[in-house]
Amino acid sequence: MSGLKHLTAAFSASAPPAPARRVGARPQPAARAARREPGPSRLAYRLNRLWLTPLYRRLVGVGLPLLLVAAIAGLWLSDETRRANLTGGVAALVDNIQSREAFMVRTMEIEGASPAVDKALRAMLPVTLPASSFDIELRDLREAVERLDAIEKVEFRIRPGGILSAVVVERKPAILWRHARGLDLLDAQGHRVASVTSRDVRRDLPLIAGEGAAPHTAEALALIDAAGPILPRLRGLVRVGERRWDLVLDRGQRIMLPTERPLPALRQALAMDARDGLLARDVTVVDLRDPSRPVLRMGLTAQNTLRRAAGLPEIDAEGNLIDPEEGGAKPAVTASAGRRDG
Amino acid sequence: MRDLYEAQRAMRQARRAAMARGVLAVLDIGTSKVTCIILQFDGPGQFRESDGVGPMAGQSSFRVIGQFTTQSRGVRYGEIEIMAETERCVRHAVQGAQKQAGVRVDHVIATISGARPASYGLAGEIALRSGKVTEEDVAAVLAACEVPDFGRNRDVLHAQPVNFAVDARSGLSDPRDIVGDRLAVDMHVLTIDGFAASNLVQCVQRCDLELAGVGSAAYAAGRAALVEDEQELGAACVDMGGGVTGVSLFLKKHMLFADAVRMGGDLVTRDISAGLRVPLATAEWLKTRHGGLEATSRDDREMIDVTPEQRDEHWDGERRTVSRADLIGIMRPRVEEILDGVREVLEVAGFDQMPSRQVVLTGGASQIPGLDVLAARILGQNVRIGRPLRIHGLAQQHTAPCHAATVGLALHAANPQDEWWDFEMPVERAGVVGLRRAYRWFRNNW
Structure with a gap:
């Protein structure tokens, strides 16, 4: 052993000590990732519960997008030029579509109108042809045209081919009405058709006179129809006191008719005339205002x-x-x- | 007692409000798991008459729309020990169930398994003035029960009238309108530790939920796992949980007694971990996958590989096997100890005097194979393993015995048994307080 000791000492003296060896690295357990808490945090839990509340769900799902869209639109439109651009663009688009060839109206055809009415109708068109049919509001135009006295009914249509056709029914003058402001032509319903300057323009039409006669034109026409035998002598009808008719004949004779039921009274007078030749005698007025008691006013010759x-x-x-x-x-x-x- | 009366009434109101709104959650905060199921109350009328579904004690009026189970942390012996962790578990469970249900739940009824329950049998008797039993008489006789000293800081969890007697006729379940001179009542009162109850309330409130009722886990498990005949004829329900084994006795469909043994399945896992020197997770896996209580000779040859994974820091990769016989040798004494505790509790409760000595084992630890054989040796011959009742909409994984308390509380919510606070406070009592308050008001203000 001593030899060995010696040897060891000699060995240690002669050679440097062995370097410290690193201990063989044992496989270290891999650092385990910190386990995440499985439960939700309090904030997550509350948000989750909030999200499950129906009101919030609706608010977020519907209200928020609406608000967002409104906000974006509002921000974008807050600039003046953008707004102008937008409206100009829309207007241009609309104009572009409306002025396409398919929508253009080029001519106007009028049927059933006299030349004067035809001219007036053409003048009443609010646009100058050719124009887009979107610019012609047919309903308004019809209402304006029907406001003309001479026109009873008008129908507008836009026909294919860019034709604005108007079918006109004119009022037919049936009677002349002389009143304080002049002389008017009336149709059978008493609606004014036109003014005339003198009776001679339409000698073929009967004449009525007096204030408030126009609304009773139909009655007047019926009376005139009934006055068959004395029609050649008839000068006209006079509305008296805006309530009753006087039948005026030539030679200054007058048949005063009652307010109510004038037609039977007239027939009564005609019957008297047919029986006795009443109107051929010197009678100035046949007063039938009370039909049960006819009154005659005699002429001067007869009295004398x-x-x-x-x-x-x-x-x-x-x-x-x-x-x-x-x-x-x-x-x-x-x-x-x-x-x-x- | 009055504060408690008010508190329980408030919880009852909350429960009614929740059922009127249609959504109620049941929360089971156990030692090893936290389960939340969400019930939807559709009310009667979801079944047609031709479906052949009767009211079924309220079961047909609800269904489960959300369910979630997560591992429990921060709970020991059925009591909350680390509030923050438990709260997090509750949030996890509630959120998971809410996610499945798609509705937000605000009201929760919870179970409490531990908290040192203590049962008291109370008796009260009054003279009937009107010659027959009226509603007020029932309330008065309940209020006339002699209340023993529960001890410091105890809360009454259940106070159920178990038996009514009019004159000599006993065993009445509904004494109203019965003619007689005297009305007597037996009431079962279950008290628990007040701090544990407060912790539970606190935990639920911290999760932004409103507590709409608390039930004893042992009682709830009995409601779920005992069939109707067993409840009627007399049976004991042993709810073997993770930290606490609850025992409840039922007779005539009323709970007569409840207690808890502060031992449970977690203790078995700890024994395995210590005895075989394996981590707790492995021990739990061994217990659930290979555990048993009755050893056979084959078990000596059945070797279980418990080699830890390489990256585990506790063990350095050596290959280890244990025989199943070893595992059984560790598990069996502990389970025997638990069952011995249960037997002691049953003896104290007077289980021997019951007409039918049926024992129903339920809870997570009741799934150990061979438990029924072992339990029959210790607790008596009439032992069976009970699973909770099937309720509408409950998923397959929640029909295991470990969810008996959850299901039972759902049943309890749908069809609650009468509790003392379900009756109106007797008039004299309320009147005295009112007069005193009026007197005080006059003295202070005039």
Whole structure:
């Protein structure tokens, strides 16, 4: 052992000590990743519960996108030029579409109109042709045209080929109406058709006169129809007091008709005429205002004939007695024979 | 007692409100797992008459729409020990169930398994003034029960009238309108530790939930695992959980007694971990995968590989095997000890005097193979392993025995048994308080 010791000492003296060896690295356990807590954090838990609340769900799902869209649109539109660009672009687009060839109206065709009405109609068109059919509001145009007195009905259509066609039904003048402001043509319903300057323009039409006669045109026409036998003598109808008719014949004769039911009264008068030749005699007024009690006003000749037969002095046109000797008028004595019932 | 009355009434109101709204969650905070199931109450009328579905004690009125189970942390012996961790587990479970249900849940009824329950049998008797039993008489006799000293800081969890007697006629379940002179009642009161109960309330409130009821886990497990005849004829339900083994006795469909043995399946896992020197996770795996209680000679030859994974820091990669006989040798004494504890509890409760001595084992630890044989040797011949009742919509994985308390609490919510606070406070009692308050108000203000 001692030899060995010696040897060891000699060995240690002669050679440097062996370097310290690294211990063989044992496989170290791989660092395990810190395990995540499985449960949700309090914030996550609360948010999750909030999200499960129906109100919030709806708010986020519907309200928020709406708000976002509104906000973006509002921001974008807040600039003046962008707004102008947008409206200009839209207007241009609309104009572009509206002025396409398919929508253009080039001519206007009018059927059933007299030349004057035709001219007026063409003048009433709000646009100058050719124009887009979007610019012609047919309903408004129709209403404006039908406001014309001469036109009873009009139908507008835009036909293929760019034709604006108007079918016009004009009012037919049926009667002349003389009133304080002049002379009008009326149709059968009493609607004004046109004004005329004189009776001679339309001699073929009957005449009515008086304030408030126009609304009763139909009645007047019926009366005129009924006055068949005396039609050649008829000068016209006069509306009296805006309530009743007077039939005016030539020779200053007048048939006063009642307010109610004038037609039977007229027939009654015609029947009297047919039986007795009433209107051929010297009768100035046949008063039928009370149909149950017709009143006649006799003419001057007839009165004087009666007076002569009775041996009374005759009267002149003013109703003064005529002295047979003098043959002149005596203004002091008057007679109201004209007022007496016959 | 009055505060408790008000608190329980408030919880009852919350439960009714939740059922009216249609959604109620059941939360089981156990030692080894936290389960949350969400019930939807559709009310009666979801089944047609031709479906042949009766009311079924309220079971047909609800279904499970969300369920989630997560591992529990921060709970020991059925009591919350680390609030933050437990709260996190509860949040996890509730969120998972909510996600499945697609609805937000605000009201929760929870189970409490540990907290040192103590059972008391109370008796009260009153004279009937009107000659027959009225609603007020029932309330008055419940209020007339002599309340023993529960001890410091105990909360009443259940106070159920178990038996009514009018004169000599006993065994009445509904004494109303029965003619007689005297009305007597037996009431079963279950108290638990007040701090544990407060912790539970605190934990639920920290999760932004409202507590709509608390039930004992042993009681709830009994409601779920005992069939109707067993509840009627008398049976004991042993809810073998992770940290606590709850025992509840039922007779005539009422709970007569409840207690808990502070031992459970986690203890078996710890024994395996210590005895075989394997990590707790491996021990749990061994217990659930290969565990057993009855050793056969074949088990000596059946070797189980417990080699840890390479990256595990505890063991350095040596190949290890244990025989199944070793595993059984470790598990069996501990399970025997638990069952011995259960037997002691049953003896204290007077289980021997019950007409039918049926024992139903349920809970997670009841799934150990061979437990029924072992339990029959210790607890008596009538032993069976009970699974919870099937309820509408419950997933397959939640029909295991470990969810008996959850299911039972759902049943309890749908068809609650009468509790003391379900009856109106007797008039005299309320009147005295009201008069005193009025007197105080007058003295302070005039």
